[in-house]
Every structure is written in C-alpha cells, then in structure tokens.
Amino acid sequence: MEEEPFRSRYPDYNVLDKWSSPDWDDQTREVVRHRLEEIPPIRFFTDQEARALGAIAERILPQPERMEFEKVPIVPWIDEKLYEDKRDGYRYEEMPSQREAWRLGLKGINETAKALFSGKQFVDLDPLSQDVVLTHVGWGSPAGESWKLLSSERFFRDILCTTVVKIYYAHPLAWNEIGYNGPSSPRGHVRKWAGGVDPWEAPEQNHSA
Amino acid sequence: MRDLSREEVDFCIVGAGAGGGVLGAKLAEAGFSVVILDAGPHWNPVKDFVSDEIASRKLYWTDERITGGENPIELGSNNSGQGVGGSTVHYSMVAMRAHPEDFIRHTLEDDVSGADICDWPIKFEDLEPYYEEVEEALQIAGPTFYPWGRRRKRYPQREHELNASAQVLVRGCAKLGISVAPAPIATLSAPHRDRPPCVYRGFCNYGCTTNAKSSILVTYIPRAITFEQR
Numbered sequence: 221m222e223e224e225p226f227r228s229r230y231p232d233y234n235v236l237d238k239w240s241s242p243d244w245d246d247q248t249r250e251v252v253r254h255r256l257e258e259i260p261p262i263r264f265f266t267d268q269e270a271r272a273l274g275a276i277a278e279r280i281l282p283q284p285e286r287m288e289f290e291k292v293p294i295v296p297w298i299d300e301k302l303y304e305d306k307r308d309g310y311r312y313e314e315m316p317s318q319r320e321a322w323r324l325g326l327k328g329i330n331e332t333a334k335a336l337f338s339g340k341q342f343v344d345l346d347p348l349s350q351d352v353v354l355t356h357v358g359w360g361s362p363a364g365e366s367w368k369l370l371s372s373e374r375f376f377r378d379i380l381c382t383t384v385v386k387i388y389y390a391h392p393l394a395w396n397e398i399g400y401n402g403p404s405s406p407r408g409h410v411r412k413w414a415g416g417v418d419p420w421e422a423p424e425q426n427h428s429a
Numbered sequence: 430m431r432d433l434s435r436e437e438v439d440f441c442i443v444g445a446g447a448g449g450g451v452l453g454a455k456l457a458e459a460g461f462s463v464v465i466l467d468a469g470p471h472w473n474p475v476k477d478f479v480s481d482e483i484a485s486r487k488l489y490w491t492d493e494r495i496t497g498g499e500n501p502i503e504l505g506s507n508n509s510g511q512g513v514g515g516s517t518v519h520y521s522m523v524a525m526r527a528h529p530e531d532f533i534r535h536t537l538e539d540d541v542s543g544a545d546i547c548d549w550p551i552k553f554e555d556l557e558p559y560y561e562e563v564e565e566a567l568q569i570a571g572p573t574f575y576p577w578g579r580r581r582k583r584y585p586q587r588e589h590e591l592n593a594s595a596q597v598l599v600r601g602c603a604k605l606g607i608s609v610a611p612a613p614i615a616t617l618s619a620p621h622r623d624r625p626p627c628v629y630r631g632f633c634n635y636g637c638t639t640n641a642k643s644s645i646l647v648t649y650i651p652r653a654i655t656f657e658q659r
C-alpha cells in the first residue's frame with residue numbers, strides 16, 4: 221500500500237488563534253488547555269502494553285510528518301479512561317468490560333503478530349507488516365488465544381479504532397488539519413448558507429488536494 | 430442550599446428530567462411541597478457546559494447497558510442523561526407530536542404475524558391539550574404550516590432558518606415530490622423572558638451555554654423552584 225503524504229486543505233489554519241475571541245468561554249479554554257498541557261501519566265497499562273498501543277495507534281492514524289514530541293498523544297488518554305474506568309454507557313453482550321477488553325486485545329494483537337511473523341512482537345515489525353497484522357485482526361480470523369475470549373472484529377472496530385479516532389479528533393492539531401473551528405461558545409455561526417464561511421473559520425486553500 | 434434532611438414533604442420525585450421536572454413543577458404550583466432527586470448535579474449552563482465532546486460526557490448516564498441478540502443495536506453514551514434536566518440537556522430538541530393514526534395502528538392495519546400490535550388505551554385527543562400546554566411552556570419553534578396530522582394552533586415561536594445541508598434535502602425532496610417542513614424544535618428563535626434566541630453554535634448535544642435551548646433545566650425546574658412559598 222503506497223502511502224501518500226497527507227496534505228491538509230488548511231495548511232495555515234490554527235484554531236488556537238481564536239483563543240481570546242468570543243468563540244471560547246472560560247470553561248472551553250480550560251478544557252483545551254487541559255488537553256494540550258496536562259497529558260496524564262501511564263497508570264493502567266504496563267510499559268510493554270503502552271508501547272504496543274502506541275505503535276498500533278500510529279498505524280490507525282499515522283502522523284508521519286510530525287516529530288514524536290509533536291504528535292497528538294493517544295495512549296495517555298486511553299490509559300486515563302481505563303485507569304479511571306470511565307465507560308461508554310453500553311457494551312456488547314459477548315464482550316468483556318473495557319479494562320479486560322483492552323488488555324486482551326493488546327495481548328491478542330501480539331499473539332497474531334507472533335503467529336504471522338515468526339515470533340516477533342508487534343512493536344518490532346515494520347509498518348507494512350503491522351498493517352498485515354491489524355488487517356487480520358480487523359477483518360479475518362486472527363491466530364491467538366486471546367481472540368477466543370474477545371471478538372477480534374468487534375474489538376478492532378468498535379473499541380480500538382473508535383477510541384483512537386475520537387481522541388485524535390479531540391485535539392486542536394486535528395481540528396486545524398480538517399479546517400474545523402473547534403468549540404463555539406458563546407459565539408455561534410452566522411454564514412449558514414451553502415459555502416458560507418464565517419470570518420473566524422478556516423479558509424480552504426489547497427483545492428487540488 | 431437548605432438542609433431538607435429533617436423536613437417532611439408531600440412528594441419525593443426521583444429524576445429531574447423530562448418526567449420528574451414537569452411533575453415537580455406542576456405539584457409545586459398546586460401548592461404541594463416537593464423534593465426532586467437526581468443522580469447528577471444542578472447544572473449552571475453558563476459555567477458548567479463545555480462545547481467539547483469528551484468533556485461533555487459528564488452530562489450522560491454512562492452506567493453500562495448490555496446490548497445483545499442476533500443483531501445487537503449499537504447504543505450510545507448519550508441515550509440518557511444525569512443531572513438536573515436529564516437528557517433534555519443534551520437531546521436534539523426535536524418536538525414532534527405523534528399522529529392520531531399512531532394510537533390506532535391495530536384498527537388501521539390488522540394483525541402482523543409474529544407481532545403483538547394493539548391500539549393505545551388513549552386517543553390522540555386525550556393527549557392534545559397536554560401537547561399544547563407543553564409546547565407553550567417550552568416555546569416550541571415550528572413551521573407556520575405543518576403538513577401532517579390534525580389542524581393545530583400556531584407554534585409559539587417561528588421556525589428556525591434551514592441550514593445548508595437542510596436546503597440540499599429540501600431541493601432533493603422537491604424534485605421527488607416529497608413534502609417537507611422544518612422540524613419543530615425546543616429552541617428559541619426569538620427572545621422569551623430572560624432567555625435569548627439561538628445563535629447556532631451547533632453544540633446542542635453538549636449542553637446549550639446560551640440558554641436558548643428549552644431544556645427542562647431552564648423551563649420547568651425554575652418554575653418548580655420559584656413557586657416555593659418560603
């Protein structure tokens with residue numbers, strides 16, 4: 221799979237420019253500040269699990285153009301959700317509760333990796349091989365004892381991918397790249413017609429992208 | 430905040446949402462003393478609501494429901510709410526009446542094999558005065574002409590302007606010969622008492638910070654509280 225570099229249509233947009241505008245009230249600024257500055261420590265996952273999950277997240281939502289320190293953090297927020305056991309209000313009957321599901325899922329992904337690639341751990345594979353593992357997990361019948369206790373498809377789509385995507389797109393960098401102007405409170409929108417763009421929103425620049 | 434632990438009251442209601450809030454207000458206005466309990470806090474929209482999906486999870490009831498069977502329904506986090514106002518704090522405000530036919534489906538449609546259809550024990554006419562009362566209390570903003578159902582009084586507030594995606598739907602429906610109307614919603618399109626009209630932030634499902642949304646929190650609950658005699 222040839223990976224094309226991602227090109228945002230809004231390369232110059234920075235949602236944080238409107239930090240002090242009527243678009244953001246105090247509590248919104250506090251939430252954004254917390255998300256940017258207070259990355260929680262790893263308290264639920266083991267080091268190994270955290271590293272594996274980091275590698276998995278990097279395949280689900282690659283951030284190749286960013287240095288490590290610039291990347292939108294994903295693993296710490298998943299870790300916090302599980303450490304504090306903040307649940308989603310429902311789960312599928314055959315699935316274990318979220319803490320067990322994540323532990324089993326990470327274990328299962330490694331089992332599948334070892335089965336497919338001669339005993340190697342997921343983190344030690346190159347990206348294309350990692351994609352092969354994840355494709356097996358998401359759409360096939362992956363090898364691994366853990367998948368007897370946890371539906372691989374359900375884990376991959378409804379838990380792993382959904383959570384990674386939600387966390388990624390809760391970050392201002394992700395808002396910038398899709399030209400999303402983030403929270404709007406107390407100010408709302410005025411130019412609600414088709415193609416209408418309020419002055420504080422992101423103008424589209426890269427039409428050929 | 431009064432300590433009510435030693436007081437005797439006439440009624441104790443569990444849940445300060447659409448059911449409990451309305452019941453509490455009506456009982457208070459009838460002269461009874463009422464305590465309403467809720468699992469969550471008494472929200473202050475201007476300070477507590479944040480326009481952020483993750484941070485707004487505090488509004489939802491996230492105790493774990495189980496979904497199963499052959500085709501399990503994917504549930505959501507925000508089917509129910511916690512806190513005063515309940516799920517009306519974060520629902521999408523659509524305020525449509527049932528149709529008269531909905532109450533007599535069995536009469537209209539005969540039996541369906543494998544299903545237990547029956548008529549409601551009440552008719553639309555029984556609910557009609559309550560629909561009117563609540564639509565007035567919540568100041569529902571709806572279309573001047575509503576193409577379906579019984580002839581009705583005008584909505585208390587004018588319909589909201591259709592946004593771009595709605596206009597696409599309207600054009601498509603016009604080509605297909607499908608009649609459309611803006612949905613009546615529980616959000617102000619004009620000022621009402623001390624609440625301003627909607628400014629179209631688009632974060633209705635995360636709590637309205639401008640109080641334009643006519644949730645139970647900002648309508649029936651203040652009525653229940655202000656009617657206190659003491």
